[in-house]
Amino acid sequence: MTDLPPPAYDESELFELAPSAAEALAAELPYSVRFTLRGEITPLQQAFLDRTGYLVFDRVASTEEVDTILAEVERVEAKLIEEETRTLFGVPIWFGRNPDGKRWLQRMGFTSVLSEYLSGFVKHDRFEPVRRLIGDDARIGEREKDGVVFNRYVHAEGSLRPNLAWHTDALRDVFYNRRMPGPMLNVGLHFDRITPQDGCLIVLPGMHTQSAWSTLFSKIHFVTDKPDPNEVKVETWPGDLTVHDGRMWHRVQTSPHTGWKSLRRSMYVPYVVDAYAPKDEHTKTNLYMRLFDWIIRRKTRRMEKWLLAG
Numbered sequence: 503m504t505d506l507p508p509p510a511y512d513e514s515e516l517f518e519l520a521p522s523a524a525e526a527l528a529a530e531l532p533y534s535v536r537f538t539l540r541g542e543i544t545p546l547q548q549a550f551l552d553r554t555g556y557l558v559f560d561r562v563a564s565t566e567e568v569d570t571i572l573a574e575v576e577r578v579e580a581k582l583i584e585e586e587t588r589t590l591f592g593v594p595i596w597f598g599r600n601p602d603g604k605r606w607l608q609r610m611g612f613t614s615v616l617s618e619y620l621s622g623f624v625k626h627d628r629f630e631p632v633r634r635l636i637g638d639d640a641r642i643g644e645r646e647k648d649g650v651v652f653n654r655y656v657h658a659e660g661s662l663r664p665n666l667a668w669h670t671d672a673l674r675d676v677f678y679n680r681r682m683p684g685p686m687l688n689v690g691l692h693f694d695r696i697t698p699q700d701g702c703l704i705v706l707p708g709m710h711t712q713s714a715w716s717t718l719f720s721k722i723h724f725v726t727d728k729p730d731p732n733e734v735k736v737e738t739w740p741g742d743l744t745v746h747d748g749r750m751w752h753r754v755q756t757s758p759h760t761g762w763k764s765l766r767r768s769m770y771v772p773y774v775v776d777a778y779a780p781k782d783e784h785t786k787t788n789l790y791m792r793l794f795d796w797i798i799r800r801k802t803r804r805m806e807k808w809l810l811a812g
C-alpha cells in the first residue's frame with residue numbers, strides 16, 4: 503500500500519518569479535504537475551491556472567483528516583437514513599445502493615451544517631489562499647447555494663450516476679446573459695486514489711477561455727461522452743485538492759472496475775461572492791432541482807424493483 507504520488511513541483515527558488523517568466527515556465531510544465539499549497543498562491547501556480555484552467559494541490563488534507571471526514575460522513579448518513587431526511591435546506595439528498603446492496607448516500611448538500619468537524623475543517627487557515635484565488639471578498643457559503651457538497655460514486659447495481667458526460671458550468675450564464683461569465687472556480691477535495699484508468703475527473707485544458715459559441719455548440723452538454731484527443735485525466739491521491747474552472751469542458755468517466763474498487767468520494771466547497779443569500783429549513787426546492795430529483799427517484803425506484811425481482 504505504498505502508492506505515493508510523485509513529489510510536488512519544487513518551487514522553492516521560484517516564489518519571486520515575474521509574471522512573464524511564470525507564464526513561460528507554466529507552458530513547459532506537464533499537465534500532471536502537482537503543486538504544494540502554501541500561504542500564498544505562487545506566481546507559477548497562478549500562471550498554470552490561467553493557462554490550463556485547473557490546479558492540483560498535493561495532499562492538502564492529512565491521512566488522519568481524510569479518515570475523520572469519511573467517518574463523519576458515515577455518521578451523518580446514518581442519521582439521515584434513520585430520520586428519513588429527503589432534503590436539506592431545499593436540496594434533495596440522493597441515495598442509491600452500495601455494492602453490498604445497502605441504502606447508501608450518494609450526494610448531499612450542506613454537509614458541513616450537520617458536522618461541526620467538517621465546518622471547522624473547511625474554514626481552516628490553510629485554505630485562505632484558495633479563498634483569495636476566488637476573490638478577496640469571497641466567503642465559504644456553508645448555508646448558501648448547495649453548501650458543502652459530498653459525492654460518493656460507485657460502479658454497482660443500484661448505484662446512481664456512475665458517470666457524468668461532458669459539460670461546462672457556464673451554460674446557464676450563456677443562456678441568460680448571452681456571454682461567458684467570469685472565472686467559475688470549483689474547489690474539490692478528493693478522498694480516494696484514482697488513477698487515469700479508474701475513471702477520474704477529465705478536463706480539456708485551456709478551454710476555460712472558450713467563447714459562448716463554443717460552449718453552446720462544440721459538444722452537447724451532459725450527452726457527448728466521447729473521449730477528446732486533448733483531454734487530460736486528473737489523477738488524485740487521498741487528501742488532494744483540485745481547483746478547476748467550470749467554464750472549461752469537463753466530465754467524469756465511469757470506472758472500469760465494479761464494486762468497492764470503483765469507489766470515488768469527493769467534497770466540493772462553495773466559495774461565494776454574490777450577495778449573501780442563506781438557505782434554511784424553510785427553503786423550498788427549486789423547479790430545476792425538483793425535476794432532477796424526480797428523475798433520480800424514478801430511476802432509483804425502477805432499479806429497486808429490478809433488484810427485488812432479481
Ligand SMILES: [Fe+2]
Nearest residue numbers: 669670671752
Ligand atoms: Fe461540473
